[in-house]
Amino acid sequence: xxxxxxxxxxxKRALTFAQVEAERAHHPYIGTEHLLAGVLQVTDGLGVxxxxxxxxxxxxxxxxxASMPSEDPILHRQVIPTSRVKRVIELSFEEAQRMGAGEVTxxxxxxxLLLEGEGTGAQILKERGATLGDVRDLLAMLAEAVAHDSGxxxxxAMDTVAARRILAAxxxxxxxxxxxxxxxxxxxxxxxxxDAFTARVLKRLGIEVAAVHRxxxxxxxxxAFSEAVQQVRAEKKKALAAGDYQRAAAEHQRQKELxxxxxxxxxRWRETLG
Numbered sequence: 001x002x003x004x005x006x007x008x009x010x011x012k013r014a015l016t017f018a019q020v021e022a023e024r025a026h027h028p029y030i031g032t033e034h035l036l037a038g039v040l041q042v043t044d045g046l047g048v049x050x051x052x053x054x055x056x057x058x059x060x061x062x063x064x065x066a067s068m069p070s071e072d073p074i075l076h077r078q079v080i081p082t083s084r085v086k087r088v089i090e091l092s093f094e095e096a097q098r099m100g101a102g103e104v105t106x107x108x109x110x111x112x113l114l115l116e117g118e119g120t121g122a123q124i125l126k127e128r129g130a131t132l133g134d135v136r137d138l139l140a141m142l143a144e145a146v147a148h149d150s151g152x153x154x155x156x157a158m159d160t161v162a163a164r165r166i167l168a169a170x171x172x173x174x175x176x177x178x179x180x181x182x183x184x185x186x187x188x189x190x191x192x193x194x195d196a197f198t199a200r201v202l203k204r205l206g207i208e209v210a211a212v213h214r215x216x217x218x219x220x221x222x223x224a225f226s227e228a229v230q231q232v233r234a235e236k237k238k239a240l241a242a243g244d245y246q247r248a249a250a251e252h253q254r255q256k257e258l259x260x261x262x263x264x265x266x267x268r269w270r271e272t273l274g
Contacts, residue, residue, distance in 0.1 A: 006093070006096075006102075006103050006104055007103060007104050008045075008103045008104060008105045008106075010042045010044070010045035010046070010047075010105055010106050011045075011092075011103075011104050011105055011106055011108075011109060013038075013041075013042050013045075014035065014038040014039045014041070014042050014045070014047065014106050014109060015035070015038060016038070017037065017038035017039075017041040017042065018030050018034040018035045018037065018038030018085075019034070019038075019079060020038075021034040021037040021038060021041075021062075021065065022034040022079045023079060025065045025066065025068070025070055026070035027065075027068070027070060027079065028079055029079055029080060029081070029082050030079050030080065030081040030082065030085055031082050031084065031085060031119065031120055031121070032082070032084050032085055032088055032113055032116065032119030032120055032121030032122060033061060033064060033065060033068075033119070033120040033121050033124065034065070034085075035085055035088060035109065035113065035121055036056075036061055036110075036113060036121040036124060036125070037058060037061045037062065037065065039051065039106045039109050039110060040056070040057065040058040040061060041058065042106050045105065045106035045107070046105050046106055046107030046139060046142050046143065047105065047106025047107045047109055047110045048106065049107075049138075049142055050107055050110050050135055050138045050139055050142065051110060053138050053180065054125070054128055054129065054130045054134065054135070054138075055128055055129075056124065056125060056128050056130065060124070060128075061124060064120065064124055068120075082119075084116055084118065084119040085119075087116050088109065088112040088113055088115075088116045088119070088121070089109075089112065090112075091111070091112035091115040091116055092104050092108040092109045092111065092112035093108075095108045095111045095112060095115070096108045099139075099140070099143065101143070105143075107139040107142065107143065108139075110125075110135055110139070111132070111135055111136060111139060113125060114126075114130065114131075114132045114135055115132065126245070127240055127245060127248075128240060129236060129240070129248055129249060129251075129252035131252075134256075166187070166190050166191060167182075167187075167190075169190035169193065170182045170186040170187045170189070170190040171186075173186040173189050173190055174186045176226065176230075177218065177222070177226045177262060177266065178225060178226040178227075178228070178229030178230065178258065178259055178262040179226075179259065179262055179263050179266060180259055180263075181263060183266070183270065185216050185270065185273075188212065188216055189212075189213065189216050192209045192212045192213065192216075193209075193213075215273070218265075218266065218269055219269060221265065222262065222265045222266060222269055225258060225261055225262045225265055226262055228258050229255060229258045229259055229262055232251055232254045232255045232258060233251075233255055235247075235251045236248050236251035236252055236255060239251055
């Protein structure tokens with residue numbers, strides 16, 4: 001095993017949550033499915049952001065846990081990690097080393113789950129169309145963003161309920177357009193729609209919120225691509241619900257290609273705004 005002092009605080013919390021999930025489900029072991037649930041409960045970690053991007057949520061994992069056989073808690077005094085979980089931990093360390101990271105994060109754990117490939121945690125990820133390449137790309141992007149955020153005090157100031165609400169609204173706005181990237185226009189629309197203070201400031205400047213929305217509304221051709229992304233996403237969910245993982249994977253690839261086209265269209269439109 002590897003030295004646990006090289007785990008980030010988030011990763012340590014994920015392991016603690018994994019044990020709690022196993023006990024909660026009355027399972028006499030900590031499996032990869034419990035580790036996945038643990039990662040999802042570290043809401044400020046890299047892992048949960050990656051999982052949100054590929055539409056994996058805690059409720060779905062807990063539903064799977066509830067369907068698995070359980071034991072009377074009196075029959076076992078403690079839960080222990082399975083060999084698969086130990087292997088995931090090893091692979092997480094190796095992934096952190098590969099990325100040049102100084103410590104193991106919950107993001108590396110998600111990669112470790114996919115690299116292990118056989119456990120229930122990996123099965124849940126694959127059922128939702130997750131691929132190793134996509135997860136690695138997402139993690140690298142998020143890790144780079146965190147590395148460039150040197151303003152510690154500013155970051156703490158932004159960590160408020162209002163800021164989180166605006167960011168969530170901007171993420172929803174980007175998703176509705178079929179994009180996986182939040183840009184400044186997504187934030188502006190979110191601020192204009194969901195933040196009373198911003199609306200008051202705009203009004204004092206003589207700018208109507210409706211005017212902001214008119215300027216920031218993408219053209220019809222972009223909307224057409226966005227609607228196509230939404231349709232493909234719905235088809236992927238249907239395929240997953242039906243257990244047709246081959247079709248789900250095909251729809252996932254279509255979604256990726258359409259998303260690239262949407263983002264290219266959006267970039268061209270944003271350039272016209274100056």
